[in-house]
Each structure stands twice: as C-alpha cells, then as structure tokens.
Amino acid sequence: MSIPRNWRTRQQRYSLKAEVCNTCNKHIFPPRDVCPHCAAEKQSWTNLSGQGEVFSYTTMYNAPAGFEEYAPYTMALVKLAEGPMVTAQLTDVDAQDVKIGMPVEMVTRKLSQEGEEGQILYGYKFRPMLREAA
Amino acid sequence: MRDVVIIGVGQTRVEEHWGKSLRHMAHDAVMAAMKDAGIETADALYVGNMLSGELGGQEHVGALVADFIGLRGIEAMKVEAACASGAAALRVGMFAVASGIHDVVMVCGVEKMTDAVGDEVTSGLATAADQEYEVSQGISFVGLNALLMRRYMHQFDVKHEHFAGFAVNAHKNGANNPNAMFQSPIKAETYLRASMIADPINLMDSSPVCDGAACVILAPADGYRARAKAHILASAVATDSLAIHDRRDPLTLDAVALSSQKAYAQARITPTDVDLFEVHDAFTIMAALSLEAAGFAPRGRGVCMAVDNEIGIEGRLPISTMGGLKSRGHPVGATGVYQIVEVVAQLTGQAGKNQVQGARIGMAQNIGGSGATVITHILGGV
C-alpha cells in the first residue's frame, strides 16, 4: 500500500473509525461521502465496539503478493454488532475451529510489510472472544 | 437508434500462448473476424482488456493493436471493466454503431496473463476488488468467491460435491471445442479430489489463468442485413458495490438481477425464452448465484441446476455450451467477447457436437469483479 494511502486510512485500519448517518442513523464502515442506505450526505464520526460474528470464512492457501509469509491464514466476512460488514483476517484461532456465527472481537495486528526495509502496515483483524478462548 | 448486427467473428485458442504477445493474439483474432465478415478495414476498434498495464506494463493497447494489425489511423481505444472488459468493449462498439457515428466496428477482447508469475496474477486479478478495504486485508479473488461459497453452503445447507455438475458440464462441452483450453472431460471424482486453493474452492471450482483473444465485427442492420450472423437484441449493464461486504445481501447478485431484467425487457422476452446461456462461471459458486439472480432458479436453488438435464446441451437451459470460463478458459478481459463468439456459433448452427438444436435466442453474461459490473447481451438468430 502506498505511503499516503496507508496514512490516509490509518484510523479506519487501527480502530475501525466509522460514521453514523445523520439522517437514517445507520452505521457506515468504511466511511463514505454518501450514505449507502438513504443517500444522505451528512455523517458524524463514531467508534464501533469491535464486536461481531463470523458471516463466512475461508483459509487462504495461495496468498497474494505481500502475504506469502503468512499463508495459510483465514479470511472472514465479519458482521459487526452495529451493522456494517467487513472483510478481515481471523487471528489467534486454528482454521478448523472457525465456525459461521462465532463471536469475534477486533484486534490491531500487522497486516503486511514491504520487505525488510519498507513500511509495516497495521490494521484490524478479528479473533475469538478472549475470555472464551482462555 | 439503429439495430446492430454481428457480421463476423474470430478467436484464438485459449491456452498458455508462450510464443505470442498480446498484440499477436489480438491480430490473429481480428484477422479471423475480418476474414469471416469479408471486410478489409473498419471505422473503429475497441479493445476489451483488464490487465495489460498491471501484468505487462503496457497500457494504450487500442492504438497498439490498431497499428499492429495494419490499420494505423483508425479510431481505437481500450475499454476496462475488470473481467467484464470484453462485454464492456462490445457495448461501446454497439453505442458507436447504434448511434450512427460509425458503421463497421471491431470489438476485440484480449488478455495476456502468462507473462506474469503466480502471485502477480493473483494480485492483478484482485485489482477488481476494493484495494483499500478488501485486498489490503490479504484476500484474493479466489478468496472472495470462497467466502460466498462457504456462506452459500451454510445458509442453504448444500455440500461442496453438489457443485461438481457445473465443472463436469463445462469440461464435457469444452472437450468438443477446438478453441478451449481444456479439451478433456472430467469425472465428478476428479472434482472432489482437486487440490484446495481457498477452501471450499478447489482447482476444479475455478477457471484457469490463460491467454486468449476473440473478436466480433458489428454493423448496422440496415445495409448489412444479408451479411448478419446474429442480431443484438439487448445490451444492459448494472453495477453493485465493489466490495462484497458492502452488498445488500452477499448471496444475491443484485447487479445480475438488474442487468438481466433490463436485457429481458429490451429483447421483449422472459427467461424461459432463452435457448442457451453463456454464464460467467469463473467459479462454480458464480454459476449458481448467476442462475438464481438471472431468474432461472429460485434463491438457494441455483446449485440444483448442476445436473445434465438442466444445464447440458439437451437440458432445460444449456450453459457454458463451449466449455464456459471453466473449460474454454477465462482470459479475463477477452472472456466477454468469447462468450459472444460462442453464442453466434450456436445461433448459426456452427457449434458442432455442442449444437443446441433450434437455438434462436442466446444470452451471454459477463461479470466484473465479484459482481460489481454485470453486462448482459441477448442475441437473436437471423
């Protein structure tokens, strides 16, 4: 990811910084200029709880360029408690233990790095609820 | 608006063309189509292509191909809509002819994927998805389809093996297509044993990485009626969010539904009038979801069509009649034009062993990304 793009989206990636629509009150993530639910243009910043559940998942055996060192890893569609869905990796869980409907919580982890000398990209991933895993 | 007809078609075999560049493959397809149409030149060339810049470092392929085929000077440009680039180029060509701006227009879909290595192709294909919120997380295009397939299996209580019929049908038809990448049938067991790419999607659920070029020549019906091979009865595009996570319902391809409905209305037909359907079966799950959204199966039941008496050449709705994306191959930006060439073959009785008897109306649907751009064309025989 380019340096400006990484910088521009950091709050979304580190902490799921989201919006709530001033017109229909629905949560919006990632942020948009126009509400996808009611087409209104005014939104306010909000924080999401980071809680959600697995809507679907897959284990990636053939990783795209930049992710080879992490393969195999599990990707998921996570339905967040506030409504939006995100595509994200699951972490701290073995692939065979993942289930649709499993409650998960957001953590900030390393997504990728540009070699040994380039920037490190951090972002959201999801894991099983810590206290249930313990 | 003028009615538009197809007066010539051409294609190269889909394969790993190690010895040919993008320009050579485009040349072969365009020349074959010009010969088929009996023309020496054309007013314009629209090139459907997705990855020339990403994988080959080469953009500006409109002028490149126009010059290389000896038509330096004509209007030419590239049209891009991810894997739907081929059908998008056809639609641009149709605009030109229907509007009266041009008379004879060439539409060439071409893709050169094998100049890049595996993970570069994986990343290149992922440019069709949302870079900031899907791809940056580590998902590939196969992975996105795997998320859909897993959810589909869960929600509709379907097993992976139920999708086998799509791959078996595609390979059965590809076996009789000399231009197909894979020309041998497979058994259901082959499907079940295939190696995993992103579970539940295995190698036999997926279309291959390959090279290819196909071309069609368009002209106005008035003046070219005698040379027409097929009429374009409908051309419709619809869009959806790039990212699956932004969809209203990930398991409903809204853009397929919208694009199909628009096309049926333009052609003044209903789904039952369609004699064959070149479906965008880049993955078996896309075949199932497309059949549902296009109105051929109820929600959650598209996979039930993966049997011979439904989708086989003599079935209720023959699909992927020349092998589809799975067996003919999916040279991404070229696929939409291959589909049109194949529908024309069916409507002109040139489909050989795969001929759908009495085919009068054929539909081709080309999908960009995981369903964000859907372009439907309906052709009628002459």
Add this chain to the structure above:
Amino acid sequence: MLKPAHDVGIVGYGAYVPRFRLPASEVARVWTDGTGGLPIKEKAVAGLDEDTLTMSVEAARNALARAQIDVTQIRAVWVGSESHPYAVKPTSTIVAEAIGAAPFTQAADLEFACKAGSEAIVMGMGIVGSQMGRYVLAIGMDTAQGRPGDALEYTAASGGAAFIVGPAEESVAVYEAALSHVTDTPDFWRRAYSHYPSHGHRFTGEPAYFEHVVSAGQELMQELGTQPSDYKYVVLHQPNTKFPQRAAQILGFQPEQLKTGLLVPVIGNTYAGSSLIGLTAVLDEAQPGDRILMVSFGSGAGSDAFSIRVTDKLNEVRDRAPRTQDYIARRKLIDYATYVRYRHKLQMN
C-alpha cells in the same frame, strides 16, 4: 528517592501475553539433546502478525477499559522496549493514534534494556506529579529474541503491560515513592544492526541483577522507613525463576509475597514488560490497603523501585478488562520449528 509534588498513582492497567508457548524442553531437545536443567517451564511467543506495537495497543486498550478516562486527556504516550518494530519511527505515535490519544500528546520510545517500561512510569510520575498533564500512558513491551542455542533462548519471551499514570485521587493504586539506581555495568547489550544480544554470562548475576535490584529495593525501603513485612506483595524483574526468588530472599521477603507476581515460569522473560506484567497479575488479586514493592532491572544497568499502595477503587475496575491470568490461560503449544518460523529465524532470501 523520587517523590512527586502531587500524589500520583495507577488509574488503569492492562496486560498482554500472546497465545503461543514454547516449552523450554523444546529448546533443550534441539540444542542440548534434552540434557541440563530448564530455567522456566515455557515462554510466550508472538505470532506472525504480532510485534511490540500490536501488543502495546492491546495492553493500552485494556488499561483504558479499566481507567475509563477521556483519552484526549493523555498528555504522554511512552513505550519502553528493546524490540521496537522500527529502528527509526516511533512505536508510541502509532499507539497514540490507535487508541485515539493523538494528536495533542507527547510521544516517545524508550530503551533501557529490560528497564525501559518502568522508566516510562517514573517519567509519567514526573508529568502527573508536577501537574504538567493529567494522564500518562506508560508501556513496557517486548518481543525479545535470544540467539539460537544461547541460554537466553529458553526465556526470551513476548508480552508486557500498560499503565495509565494519573492523579492519586483517581487511582486504583498510589505510588508512595520511587527510586532509581543506575551504574555503568556491561552485563548485556545489543549493538546497532545486530539481531541478537550479547551478554557476560555469570557476570549478569552478582554485579548486575542482584547488585541493582537489591540495592534499589533496600534503599527505597530505608528512605521510606518500611520493612518487607509491610508489603503484601513483591514484584521483581524476572529473567528466570531463580534470580527473583534469590533477590527476594536477600531483601527479606517470603516466597508467598513473591508468588503472585512471579510469571516467568509460564510466560518467560518479557524484558521491558517483565516486572510490569508481574505487577498487573498482583493488581488482579490485591485488596485495598495492600502494599506492593516493585523493582525492575535493566542491563547496562539499573533498577527502578516503587512502593505502591492499593486503594478502594481497584475492585471496581478489575473486571473491566481481561485479567493477566486470562491471557496466560489462553495458550497453544508450538514446537521449535514453528517457533523458528514465527520469530523470523528462517533465512527467506
């Protein structure tokens, strides 16, 4: 003795331990044919997507969950570590951004071998105690690396803790005083661009660890006029199991006082996080009025000693975030080969 003008304390605390555990017996299997004693049972190992930054963020979020303060009132974010992800580019600004403390805050990365975390706390006491700022986030976190086959490989672990230092009246535990003790003692170091540290073997004991830990602890108690029996708990830097046990004994503490905060047998030596995470385990159990003596140690060398008294607020906040033992209980054993992959010891190109 270091005593701020205004009383300060811990407003919130949070720990982090990664999920993976490498048994010391695995290191012995590969390097000594399984012979010889083991300094600990197992150590915590960061996963492929974890580093000092990601672990700091989670510990900080736990501390914030307990503190329930206005995060924009944090006036400094300090991360002490010997394994910052970047040699140049602060870990602390990323933490500040991730928790919402940016932009109007101080931020810096600290390094003092295993003492960098307690260093951040002492500095935080200065900011808050002088009323320059209301809160300071002080973190000690590491993904420590030992050279393959070296004695340190058995123990060099990943983990640490975060503390929000704030006014005493908001605190779950109050700092009665601190004391720092440093000398130029070359027991352990890592040169720039080196992957692994070097050390003076047995020299790391008497003149380094024991001299600094014991002197700092004794001096603080003497200046405060306290005795070991005044403390319910003692938490010491824990590079292995034996060192803190012996240092506690020399200082005059009983094994029961050391036990709760002695985590090294089950998570290893988390370097800058070591004494700090021990303190979190103690706070998870301590009751109002309990006193705690904590002494860190960093090679090179120095110790920070703290005398801490638990307030009534601790019981209110404790369960707002996972306890340290929750993290310790969440464990997946890995073998040496997986450890080699996770800790980037494979030459990939």
